[in-house]
Amino acid sequence: MLIDSYRFLPRSFQPMYANAQPVEGETEAVWAPFEKRLADARIALVTSAGLSLSGEQDPFDLARERSEPTWGDPSFRVLPHALAGRELAMSHLHVNNTDVLADHNIALPTDVLDDVVADGAVASAAPRHFSVMGYQESGVRAWREETGPAIVELLRDDRVDGVVLAPV
Amino acid sequence: MPVLARRIEGAGIATVVATMMPQTAVELMAPRVVGVEFPFGHPFGMPGDRVMQRAVLDSALRVLAGASAFGTRVDVDLEWPQPRGEAYKSWQPPEPSPIVARLLAGRGGT
Numbered sequence: 098m099l100i101d102s103y104r105f106l107p108r109s110f111q112p113m114y115a116n117a118q119p120v121e122g123e124t125e126a127v128w129a130p131f132e133k134r135l136a137d138a139r140i141a142l143v144t145s146a147g148l149s150l151s152g153e154q155d156p157f158d159l160a161r162e163r164s165e166p167t168w169g170d171p172s173f174r175v176l177p178h179a180l181a182g183r184e185l186a187m188s189h190l191h192v193n194n195t196d197v198l199a200d201h202n203i204a205l206p207t208d209v210l211d212d213v214v215a216d217g218a219v220a221s222a223a224p225r226h227f228s229v230m231g232y233q234e235s236g237v238r239a240w241r242e243e244t245g246p247a248i249v250e251l252l253r254d255d256r257v258d259g260v261v262l263a264p265v
Numbered sequence: 266m267p268v269l270a271r272r273i274e275g276a277g278i279a280t281v282v283a284t285m286m287p288q289t290a291v292e293l294m295a296p297r298v299v300g301v302e303f304p305f306g307h308p309f310g311m312p313g314d315r316v317m318q319r320a321v322l323d324s325a326l327r328v329l330a331g332a333s334a335f336g337t338r339v340d341v342d343l344e345w346p347q348p349r350g351e352a353y354k355s356w357q358p359p360e361p362s363p364i365v366a367r368l369l370a371g372r373g374g375t
Contacts, residue, residue, distance in 0.1 A: 100302035100340045102286050105352050109368075117292040120268065126335040127271050128296055131279040135330045145266055146306075166363035190362040192306035193355060200312035209309065209318045219326065229269065232362070237268055245272030252278055259329045260273050261322070263283045263308035264266040264290075 120237055131259055138258035140213075141223035143248070145231030145264045146197050146204040147188035149174045157188035157230040169232035171239035173248060176226045180207055191232050192265055204265050223255045231264050267293035281329040283308050283321060287338050297332045299325045300340035304356035310343070317343060 103111055131138075147157045147170075157170040170188070177183070185201055187194040197204045210222045227248050233240060252260065267290050270280040274296050282290045285308060287300030301308060301321055310317035324341045332339075345352055361369060 098340055098342050100287065100300045102288060102300070102302070104302055104349065105304040105345070105356060107353075114286055114289050117289045119292070119294045123268060123271060123294055126294070126296070127275045128335045129274045129277045129279045131330045131332075135326055138330070140326070140329075143266075143269060163363050166367045190358060191365075193358050194306075196306060196312045196355075202315070202318050203307050203309045203312050206309045206318055206322050209315065209322045212315070212319060213322060213326065218323075229266075231266065232364075233268075234364075240268050241272065245269050248269065249273055249276040249278070252273065253276070257278060259279045259281070259326075260270075261281055261283060261325045261329065262266050262270050262273075264286070265306050265308060 137220050139221045140219050141257040141260045142226040143262040144205040144228050147230035148228040149186050151184040151186040156186050167234045170230045173244050174228045178222045223257050267295035270295045281325045283325045296335050297328050298338040299328050304352045306356045
Protein backbone atom coordinates (compact mmCIF):
# COMPACT_ATOMS: atom_id res chain seq x y z
CA MET A 98 0.00 0.00 0.00
CA LEU A 99 0.99 3.61 -0.45
CA ILE A 100 -0.03 6.03 2.25
CA ASP A 101 -1.73 9.39 1.75
CA SER A 102 0.73 11.92 3.15
CA TYR A 103 -1.78 14.75 2.90
CA ARG A 104 -4.59 13.10 4.85
CA PHE A 105 -4.06 15.29 7.91
CA LEU A 106 -2.68 18.42 6.24
CA PRO A 107 -4.30 21.64 5.05
CA ARG A 108 -4.63 21.65 1.26
CA SER A 109 -2.34 24.69 1.17
CA PHE A 110 0.56 22.47 2.31
CA GLN A 111 0.57 20.35 -0.83
CA PRO A 112 2.58 22.75 -3.01
CA MET A 113 5.20 23.01 -0.26
CA TYR A 114 5.90 19.27 -0.41
CA ALA A 115 4.97 18.11 -3.91
CA ASN A 116 7.83 17.42 -6.34
CA ALA A 117 10.59 18.23 -3.89
CA GLN A 118 13.92 18.94 -5.52
CA PRO A 119 17.16 17.84 -3.89
CA VAL A 120 19.53 20.64 -3.00
CA GLU A 121 22.61 21.13 -5.13
CA GLY A 122 25.21 18.48 -4.48
CA GLU A 123 22.64 16.00 -3.12
CA THR A 124 21.44 14.45 -6.37
CA GLU A 125 23.51 11.25 -6.44
CA ALA A 126 22.63 7.96 -4.78
CA VAL A 127 24.55 7.25 -1.59
CA TRP A 128 24.56 3.78 -0.05
CA ALA A 129 26.17 2.05 2.91
CA PRO A 130 25.32 -1.67 2.98
CA PHE A 131 24.01 -2.93 6.32
CA GLU A 132 26.39 -5.79 6.77
CA LYS A 133 25.64 -7.16 10.22
CA ARG A 134 22.67 -9.06 11.49
CA LEU A 135 20.38 -6.72 13.40
CA ALA A 136 20.84 -8.94 16.43
CA ASP A 137 24.54 -8.01 16.39
CA ALA A 138 24.03 -4.31 15.63
CA ARG A 139 24.02 -1.08 17.60
CA ILE A 140 21.33 1.41 16.67
CA ALA A 141 21.14 5.20 17.19
CA LEU A 142 18.20 7.56 16.77
CA VAL A 143 17.90 11.05 15.32
CA THR A 144 14.80 13.19 15.78
CA SER A 145 13.98 16.56 14.29
CA ALA A 146 11.69 17.46 17.22
CA GLY A 147 14.05 20.12 18.57
CA LEU A 148 14.48 18.29 21.87
CA SER A 149 16.93 19.40 24.53
CA LEU A 150 17.50 18.47 28.16
CA SER A 151 15.54 20.97 30.18
CA GLY A 152 17.76 23.02 32.48
CA GLU A 153 20.92 21.26 31.21
CA GLN A 154 21.16 22.32 27.56
CA ASP A 155 20.28 25.50 25.73
CA PRO A 156 17.04 25.15 23.80
CA PHE A 157 17.06 25.78 20.05
CA ASP A 158 16.85 29.41 18.95
CA LEU A 159 13.19 30.15 18.32
CA ALA A 160 13.53 33.91 18.82
CA ARG A 161 15.59 34.23 15.66
CA GLU A 162 13.17 32.05 13.69
CA ARG A 163 10.33 34.32 14.81
CA SER A 164 12.19 37.35 13.47
CA GLU A 165 13.56 35.55 10.37
CA PRO A 166 10.83 33.11 9.29
CA THR A 167 12.95 31.36 6.64
CA TRP A 168 15.68 30.57 9.19
CA GLY A 169 15.76 27.46 11.39
CA ASP A 170 18.36 26.76 14.06
CA PRO A 171 20.77 24.26 12.41
CA SER A 172 22.53 23.16 15.62
CA PHE A 173 22.04 19.79 17.33
CA ARG A 174 21.77 18.39 20.84
CA VAL A 175 23.22 15.16 22.15
CA LEU A 176 20.68 13.23 24.22
CA PRO A 177 21.63 10.30 26.46
CA HIS A 178 19.89 7.02 25.76
CA ALA A 179 18.82 6.82 29.40
CA LEU A 180 16.26 9.59 29.70
CA ALA A 181 14.52 8.39 32.86
CA GLY A 182 14.45 11.22 35.36
CA ARG A 183 15.48 13.81 32.78
CA GLU A 184 13.05 16.43 31.58
CA LEU A 185 12.91 17.22 27.88
CA ALA A 186 12.16 20.60 26.35
CA MET A 187 10.86 20.86 22.78
CA SER A 188 11.63 23.78 20.47
CA HIS A 189 9.47 23.47 17.40
CA LEU A 190 7.07 26.11 16.10
CA HIS A 191 5.57 23.96 13.32
CA VAL A 192 3.73 21.30 15.31
CA ASN A 193 1.84 21.07 18.59
CA ASN A 194 4.40 19.93 21.15
CA THR A 195 1.95 18.42 23.63
CA ASP A 196 2.10 14.78 22.52
CA VAL A 197 5.90 14.58 22.18
CA LEU A 198 6.32 16.07 25.65
CA ALA A 199 3.76 13.58 27.00
CA ASP A 200 5.65 10.62 25.47
CA HIS A 201 8.95 11.30 23.73
CA ASN A 202 8.82 7.82 22.19
CA ILE A 203 6.56 9.10 19.43
CA ALA A 204 9.54 11.08 18.10
CA LEU A 205 12.58 9.54 19.82
CA PRO A 206 11.67 5.95 20.65
CA THR A 207 14.35 5.19 23.26
CA ASP A 208 12.07 3.06 25.44
CA VAL A 209 10.77 1.20 22.39
CA LEU A 210 14.36 0.51 21.34
CA ASP A 211 14.98 -0.89 24.82
CA ASP A 212 12.12 -3.34 24.21
CA VAL A 213 13.65 -4.37 20.88
CA VAL A 214 17.03 -4.92 22.55
CA ALA A 215 15.42 -6.87 25.41
CA ASP A 216 13.84 -9.18 22.83
CA GLY A 217 17.25 -9.76 21.24
CA ALA A 218 16.26 -8.34 17.86
CA VAL A 219 18.96 -5.63 18.15
CA ALA A 220 22.20 -6.00 20.11
CA SER A 221 22.27 -2.58 21.75
CA ALA A 222 21.06 0.98 21.73
CA ALA A 223 23.69 3.65 21.20
CA PRO A 224 24.62 5.44 24.43
CA ARG A 225 23.54 8.75 22.93
CA HIS A 226 21.10 9.97 20.31
CA PHE A 227 20.69 13.27 18.48
CA SER A 228 18.10 15.98 18.12
CA VAL A 229 17.92 18.68 15.50
CA MET A 230 15.18 21.18 14.73
CA GLY A 231 13.34 20.07 11.65
CA TYR A 232 12.50 23.32 10.04
CA GLN A 233 15.45 24.15 7.80
CA GLU A 234 15.61 26.36 4.77
CA SER A 235 18.65 28.60 4.96
CA GLY A 236 20.06 26.23 7.61
CA VAL A 237 20.42 23.24 5.30
CA ARG A 238 23.92 24.28 4.34
CA ALA A 239 25.02 24.23 7.99
CA TRP A 240 23.43 20.79 8.36
CA ARG A 241 25.51 19.52 5.45
CA GLU A 242 28.76 21.17 6.40
CA GLU A 243 28.73 21.24 10.21
CA THR A 244 25.91 19.40 11.96
CA GLY A 245 26.05 16.28 9.76
CA PRO A 246 29.81 15.74 10.03
CA ALA A 247 29.76 16.42 13.79
CA ILE A 248 27.02 13.81 14.32
CA VAL A 249 28.93 11.33 12.13
CA GLU A 250 32.01 11.70 14.31
CA LEU A 251 30.03 10.89 17.46
CA LEU A 252 28.28 7.94 15.78
CA ARG A 253 31.68 6.54 14.83
CA ASP A 254 32.98 7.02 18.38
CA ASP A 255 29.98 5.04 19.59
CA ARG A 256 30.49 2.29 16.97
CA VAL A 257 26.96 2.67 15.67
CA ASP A 258 25.92 0.29 12.87
CA GLY A 259 22.66 1.89 11.81
CA VAL A 260 20.62 5.04 12.38
CA VAL A 261 16.86 5.58 12.40
CA LEU A 262 16.04 9.21 11.61
CA ALA A 263 12.54 10.58 12.10
CA PRO A 264 11.38 14.02 11.01
CA VAL A 265 8.45 15.29 13.03
CA MET B 266 16.30 15.09 7.40
CA PRO B 267 17.26 13.30 4.16
CA VAL B 268 20.29 15.62 4.03
CA LEU B 269 21.46 14.34 7.42
CA ALA B 270 20.69 10.74 6.47
CA ARG B 271 22.83 11.19 3.36
CA ARG B 272 25.73 12.62 5.36
CA ILE B 273 25.64 9.66 7.74
CA GLU B 274 25.19 7.13 4.94
CA GLY B 275 28.06 8.70 3.02
CA ALA B 276 30.27 8.11 6.05
CA GLY B 277 29.51 4.38 5.82
CA ILE B 278 26.72 4.07 8.40
CA ALA B 279 23.37 2.77 7.10
CA THR B 280 20.29 4.93 7.66
CA VAL B 281 16.52 4.78 7.38
CA VAL B 282 14.15 7.76 7.49
CA ALA B 283 10.77 7.08 9.15
CA THR B 284 8.42 9.81 8.01
CA MET B 285 4.93 11.10 7.35
CA MET B 286 6.21 12.39 3.98
CA PRO B 287 7.89 9.36 2.35
CA GLN B 288 7.55 10.59 -1.22
CA THR B 289 9.33 13.83 -0.28
CA ALA B 290 12.08 11.85 1.46
CA VAL B 291 12.55 9.72 -1.68
CA GLU B 292 12.65 12.84 -3.86
CA LEU B 293 15.27 14.34 -1.53
CA MET B 294 17.36 11.20 -2.09
CA ALA B 295 17.16 9.50 1.30
CA PRO B 296 18.62 5.99 0.88
CA ARG B 297 15.88 4.06 2.75
CA VAL B 298 12.44 5.36 3.64
CA VAL B 299 9.56 4.09 5.76
CA GLY B 300 6.25 5.93 5.40
CA VAL B 301 3.51 6.34 7.99
CA GLU B 302 0.06 7.84 7.47
CA PHE B 303 0.13 9.76 10.73
CA PRO B 304 -0.35 13.45 11.58
CA PHE B 305 2.78 15.59 11.77
CA GLY B 306 4.60 15.38 15.09
CA HIS B 307 3.94 11.64 15.46
CA PRO B 308 6.38 9.59 13.35
CA PHE B 309 6.18 6.60 15.72
CA GLY B 310 2.48 6.91 16.51
CA MET B 311 0.21 7.77 19.40
CA PRO B 312 1.60 8.76 22.82
CA GLY B 313 1.37 5.85 25.20
CA ASP B 314 0.68 3.30 22.44
CA ARG B 315 3.76 1.13 22.71
CA VAL B 316 2.37 -1.50 20.33
CA MET B 317 1.99 1.06 17.55
CA GLN B 318 5.39 2.63 18.29
CA ARG B 319 7.01 -0.79 18.22
CA ALA B 320 5.35 -1.67 14.90
CA VAL B 321 6.83 1.44 13.27
CA LEU B 322 10.29 0.95 14.78
CA ASP B 323 10.28 -2.73 13.76
CA SER B 324 9.37 -1.73 10.19
CA ALA B 325 12.15 0.85 10.13
CA LEU B 326 14.69 -1.68 11.41
CA ARG B 327 13.59 -4.28 8.85
CA VAL B 328 14.09 -1.77 6.04
CA LEU B 329 17.38 -0.57 7.52
CA ALA B 330 18.78 -4.09 7.58
CA GLY B 331 16.94 -5.64 4.67
CA ALA B 332 16.72 -3.08 1.86
CA SER B 333 18.87 -4.12 -1.05
CA ALA B 334 19.02 -0.92 -3.04
CA PHE B 335 19.11 2.86 -2.78
CA GLY B 336 15.68 4.50 -2.77
CA THR B 337 13.81 1.64 -1.08
CA ARG B 338 10.46 2.84 0.28
CA VAL B 339 8.12 0.78 2.41
CA ASP B 340 4.89 2.22 3.83
CA VAL B 341 3.53 0.93 7.12
CA ASP B 342 -0.03 -0.42 7.01
CA LEU B 343 -1.31 1.19 10.21
CA GLU B 344 -4.40 3.36 10.47
CA TRP B 345 -4.38 6.45 12.69
CA PRO B 346 -6.89 5.76 15.46
CA GLN B 347 -8.37 9.28 15.79
CA PRO B 348 -11.05 10.67 13.45
CA ARG B 349 -9.46 12.61 10.59
CA GLY B 350 -10.89 15.99 11.61
CA GLU B 351 -9.65 15.63 15.16
CA ALA B 352 -6.16 14.60 14.06
CA TYR B 353 -6.08 17.41 11.47
CA LYS B 354 -6.57 19.96 14.23
CA SER B 355 -4.59 18.43 17.06
CA TRP B 356 -1.17 18.24 15.41
CA GLN B 357 -1.17 21.92 14.45
CA PRO B 358 0.68 24.44 16.61
CA PRO B 359 -1.34 26.82 18.81
CA GLU B 360 -0.41 29.64 16.44
CA PRO B 361 0.82 29.43 12.85
CA SER B 362 4.59 29.00 12.48
CA PRO B 363 6.45 32.17 11.42
CA ILE B 364 6.78 31.05 7.81
CA VAL B 365 3.10 30.03 7.55
CA ALA B 366 2.06 33.32 9.17
CA ARG B 367 4.12 35.18 6.59
CA LEU B 368 2.57 33.19 3.73
CA LEU B 369 -0.94 33.77 5.06
CA ALA B 370 -0.28 37.49 5.49
CA GLY B 371 1.04 37.70 1.94
CA ARG B 372 -2.17 36.15 0.73
CA GLY B 373 -4.38 38.52 2.72
CA GLY B 374 -5.41 35.73 5.09
CA THR B 375 -5.35 35.81 8.86
